[in-house]
Amino acid sequence: MQGDLFGESVSPPLAESPAKAASAPKPVSVARRGAPKVWPAPSVEDWRELAQQLPTQLRFGVSTWSYPGWDGLVWDGEYDPGSLSKHGLGAYHQHPLLRAVCVDRTFWRPLTVAQYAAYAGQVDENFRFVVKCPAFVTDAQVRGDEGKALKPNPDFLDSRLAVEHFVQPTLAGLGAKLGVLVFQLSPLSLGWLGRPAALLDRLGHMLAAVRQVLSAHPSVVVAVEVRDPELLGQALADTLQAQGATFCLGLHGKMPPIESQLPMLRALWPGPLVCRWTLNRVFGAYGYADAQKKHAPFDAIVSEDLHTRAVLARTIHGITGAGQPAYVIVSNDAEGCAPLSIQKLAQAVSG
Numbered sequence: 001m002q003g004d005l006f007g008e009s010v011s012p013p014l015a016e017s018p019a020k021a022a023s024a025p026k027p028v029s030v031a032r033r034g035a036p037k038v039w040p041a042p043s044v045e046d047w048r049e050l051a052q053q054l055p056t057q058l059r060f061g062v063s064t065w066s067y068p069g070w071d072g073l074v075w076d077g078e079y080d081p082g083s084l085s086k087h088g089l090g091a092y093h094q095h096p097l098l099r100a101v102c103v104d105r106t107f108w109r110p111l112t113v114a115q116y117a118a119y120a121g122q123v124d125e126n127f128r129f130v131v132k133c134p135a136f137v138t139d140a141q142v143r144g145d146e147g148k149a150l151k152p153n154p155d156f157l158d159s160r161l162a163v164e165h166f167v168q169p170t171l172a173g174l175g176a177k178l179g180v181l182v183f184q185l186s187p188l189s190l191g192w193l194g195r196p197a198a199l200l201d202r203l204g205h206m207l208a209a210v211r212q213v214l215s216a217h218p219s220v221v222v223a224v225e226v227r228d229p230e231l232l233g234q235a236l237a238d239t240l241q242a243q244g245a246t247f248c249l250g251l252h253g254k255m256p257p258i259e260s261q262l263p264m265l266r267a268l269w270p271g272p273l274v275c276r277w278t279l280n281r282v283f284g285a286y287g288y289a290d291a292q293k294k295h296a297p298f299d300a301i302v303s304e305d306l307h308t309r310a311v312l313a314r315t316i317h318g319i320t321g322a323g324q325p326a327y328v329i330v331s332n333d334a335e336g337c338a339p340l341s342i343q344k345l346a347q348a349v350s351g
Contacts, residue, residue: 037087038088044095060097063338064102065084066082066084067081067084075091087122089101090122101129102130103129110166117172117174119174130329132184137162141189156202178220180221180327181221185203185228193228223274225250229255249273249315252278270322270324272324273320275328277328279291280333298336300337309344
């Protein structure tokens, strides 16, 4: 395939194996008093023309939406995180650039069909959800409250649990609004990294079971994200391709920069783009707490990453230009404010 399809890249081939509108007065909603309703910021309409210039296959979204600091960017005022968590999605999805969202909480505990349906009921038919598989399936270790590995996980990549506790409930609750199922493999032990064939065999069996359940839902994308650079190679690409899955670009301090991950997408071409820009590399592999401390209240670009943004924009342009769908999820931990990062990405893609 052509080398520039995913933007400029200096990586080797695969190995074998807007600023917040301060000038506008803040509207005061009397109807909101004592009611759980969350209202969108009037400023979101400023982005409708730009949104109409973007490829229809492109969907931007954020990782979790319950941030009071987005007052004036997404919300029309200061709401508490609890109200935003329960009712903010209805306002969030009215932002013309935000056509998807990643439900991260499922990584820690599976949701019920009713919980998924409640989310689906807050958005229109053109909105899509990206949902993460629970860690009790995708983490090879059983961990304590602080994340320390306690013992091997006997249910790691268990097909039955993945289907019964993740795939089936998301389908039943979200229906046609389900866009992507993400299987994020947590950092692996040396025992698993030393047996890549066994690991990929188990992963392949689980993905086959997932794809069987999704046989009547061909538009749902199945994506695998890894946190071990050692797994980036042809063997993983072959496993994903055999099961109709794709590789999720994981833009995170524990992984190589974006240009070093693009060969995985080339090996799977043609196919969709799924990207989760979750942590700026300047904070290192375990820098979430530092990023949160520096970026709070998440209302401005603080740790600008021009390089990642530029390469990602070129990648989006190339993949959507070839008619493939693209789901791009951005966290506040990427640059400081996910909605503003998305606005800048959208400007780069359309420009």
